[in-house]
Amino acid sequence: MAERKDEILAAAIAIADERGLEAVSMRSVADRVGVTPMALYPYVGSKTALLDAMYGRIVNEYVPDLAAAADWRERMRSLATAARSLAKQRPWVVSLMLSRPSVVLDAVRVTDALYQALLDAGVPDADVPRIERLLSTFFLGYSASESGGRFGARTQNPRGSRGQLPEGRLPGHARLAPWLDQAPDWDAEFDADLRDLEALILAKASRHQS
Amino acid sequence: MAERKDEILAAAIAIADERGLEAVSMRSVADRVGVTPMALYPYVGSKTALLDAMYGRIVNEYVPDLAAAADWRERMRSLATAARSLAKQRPWVVSLMLSRPSVVLDAVRVTDALYQALLDAGVPDADVPRIERLLSTFFLGYSASESGGRFGARTQNPRGSRGQLPEGRLPGHARLAPWLDQAPDWDAEFDADLRDLEALILAKASRHQS
DNA sequence: ACCTGAACACCGTTCAAGT
DNA sequence: ACCTGAACACCGTTCAAGT
Numbered sequence: 001m002a003e004r005k006d007e008i009l010a011a012a013i014a015i016a017d018e019r020g021l022e023a024v025s026m027r028s029v030a031d032r033v034g035v036t037p038m039a040l041y042p043y044v045g046s047k048t049a050l051l052d053a054m055y056g057r058i059v060n061e062y063v064p065d066l067a068a069a070a071d072w073r074e075r076m077r078s079l080a081t082a083a084r085s086l087a088k089q090r091p092w093v094v095s096l097m098l099s100r101p102s103v104v105l106d107a108v109r110v111t112d113a114l115y116q117a118l119l120d121a122g123v124p125d126a127d128v129p130r131i132e133r134l135l136s137t138f139f140l141g142y143s144a145s146e147s148g149g150r151f152g153a154r155t156q157n158p159r160g161s162r163g164q165l166p167e168g169r170l171p172g173h174a175r176l177a178p179w180l181d182q183a184p185d186w187d188a189e190f191d192a193d194l195r196d197l198e199a200l201i202l203a204k205a206s207r208h209q210s
Numbered sequence: 211m212a213e214r215k216d217e218i219l220a221a222a223i224a225i226a227d228e229r230g231l232e233a234v235s236m237r238s239v240a241d242r243v244g245v246t247p248m249a250l251y252p253y254v255g256s257k258t259a260l261l262d263a264m265y266g267r268i269v270n271e272y273v274p275d276l277a278a279a280a281d282w283r284e285r286m287r288s289l290a291t292a293a294r295s296l297a298k299q300r301p302w303v304v305s306l307m308l309s310r311p312s313v314v315l316d317a318v319r320v321t322d323a324l325y326q327a328l329l330d331a332g333v334p335d336a337d338v339p340r341i342e343r344l345l346s347t348f349f350l351g352y353s354a355s356e357s358g359g360r361f362g363a364r365t366q367n368p369r370g371s372r373g374q375l376p377e378g379r380l381p382g383h384a385r386l387a388p389w390l391d392q393a394p395d396w397d398a399e400f401d402a403d404l405r406d407l408e409a410l411i412l413a414k415a416s417r418h419q420s
Numbered sequence: 421a422c423c424t425g426a427a428c429a430c431c432g433t434t435c436a437a438g439t
Numbered sequence: 440a441c442c443t444g445a446a447c448a449c450c451g452t453t454c455a456a457g458t
Contacts, residue, residue, distance in 0.1 A: 095309070097360075098308060098354050098355070098358055098360065099305070099358060108380065108383075109379075109380070111382075111383075112380040112381070112382040112383055113382070114382075115382030115383065115385075115386060116381065116382045119382065119385065125385070125386060125388075125389060126389055128382075128386055128389070129386060129389055129390060129394070130394070130399050130402060130403070133355075133361065133399070134348070134403050134406070137348060137351040137352050137355055138344070138347060138348050138351060140351055140355075141347040141348060141350055141351025141354070142347050144308050144351070145308070145343075145347055145350075148308055148309060150307075150308065151343065169319075170318065170319070170322040171322065171326065172321075172322040172323070172324075172325030172326045172329065172338075173318075173321075173322055173325065175325075175329070175335070176325060176335060176338055176339060178335075179335060179336055179338070179339050180339060184339070184340070189340050189343070192340060193340070193344050196344070196410055196413075196414070197410075199410070199413065200406055200407075200409070200410050203409065204406075
């Protein structure tokens with residue numbers, strides 16, 4: 001009985017990997033399992049529940065082994081990097097993460113790991129939940145933007161009423177042109193962002209100790 | 211002719227406001243305009259193009275008047291606050307922002323305003339594009355998390371294999387329990403986040419001047 | 421120039437029925 | 440216990456036809 005549900009989940013994930021989340025329908029999943037759409041309902045409940053289950057299973061696979069790294073910085077980095085590589089390999093998971101409350105149990109485990117990293121860094125208890133949200137929001141947003149294509153926009157032609165980028169009315173873009181024309185190295189950028197955020201965390205921590 | 215397109219856009223936005231983005235279909239929009247679904251195509255091209263057009267129109271309405279505020283901090287705050295209140299009043303816009311490249315012209319104008327705020331703050335030119343992405347990613351992610359329900363999760367029961375939150379295996383949650391049980395004030399939290407990010411920006415700026 | 425109607429290949433889900 | 444088949448109320452889009 002649990003086997004059947006696993007089979008259904010695996011089929012749904014395979015379809016999402018191959019043809020995207022919008023190709024996952026009760027009909028397409030049922031087809032792959034070799035059964036009628038209605039046969040799925042006793043196992044998955046509804047389409048929404050199926051999506052939740054897919055999310056939970058994937059997050060669970062990607063959560064890095066956190067006991068391994070002793071330094072809070074390393075643990076934070078490995079969590080952030082896991083989110084990012086998850087988004088890169090399975091972009092459809094990001095849509096799920098942002099479109100529904102993160103009540104999936106495996107997601108809560110990740111939150112807990114970040115809590116502990118911040119506590120170890122010396123952030124006062126009262127500030128930890130907020131800083132955790134700040135960080136996870138950024139990690140999620142970065143992953144979503146990168147894999148969703150929001151970052152790659154500059155190279156494309158803006159879709160506007162006139163279709164052309166009016167550089168004259170965009171003084172910031174004009175001044176920064178030399179840095180905007182070279183395509184960024186997203187790995188390096190994420191690294192630099194992490195360093196800046198580590199500094200932010202340490203500032204919170206040292207203010208506490210003094 | 212442009213009138214007809216405006217009428218279609220207004221109908222689509224009204225439906226999204228009233229019944230969510232998923233209620234926006236070519237059929238429902240056509241119904242509201244009092245026309246057949248096929249009559250929309252000459253004006254909007256496709257459903258995707260219709261969504262883009264909705265996005266552009268809304269962003270345009272919400273971009274705050276930036277010439278007004280002299281201080282870069284105020285300008286940054288008003289941009290961030292605009293994003294957040296947009297997300298609160300029209301949650302469906304956030305899905306659009308994250309699910310497609312931000313090539314809509316009006317969105318580029320917002321980016322430019324943030325560039326200028328950072329330049330005025332004294333951030334070195336070479337760092338501005340990255341920091342702008344860091345900030346806009348956070349603003350977007352925060353807005354999405356808040357309006358999409360990702361933040362509200364703690365109060366609900368986590369959906370997991372067992373259905374109950376196993377506090378024993380979540381030491382971080384256990385230690386932070388006193389601060390996790392009181393529901394956060396999201397306005398105050400966003401304010402605190404903005405202050406932390408301003409400090410991050412000033413650190414980048416002063417390192418440059420020395 | 422602007423719109424309609426029928427059609428095609430899809431959706432999630434309910435309900436009664438089969439073995 | 441597990442699955443099917445028909446049906447309902449939906450999708451986006453193409454294509455030929457009407458005025």
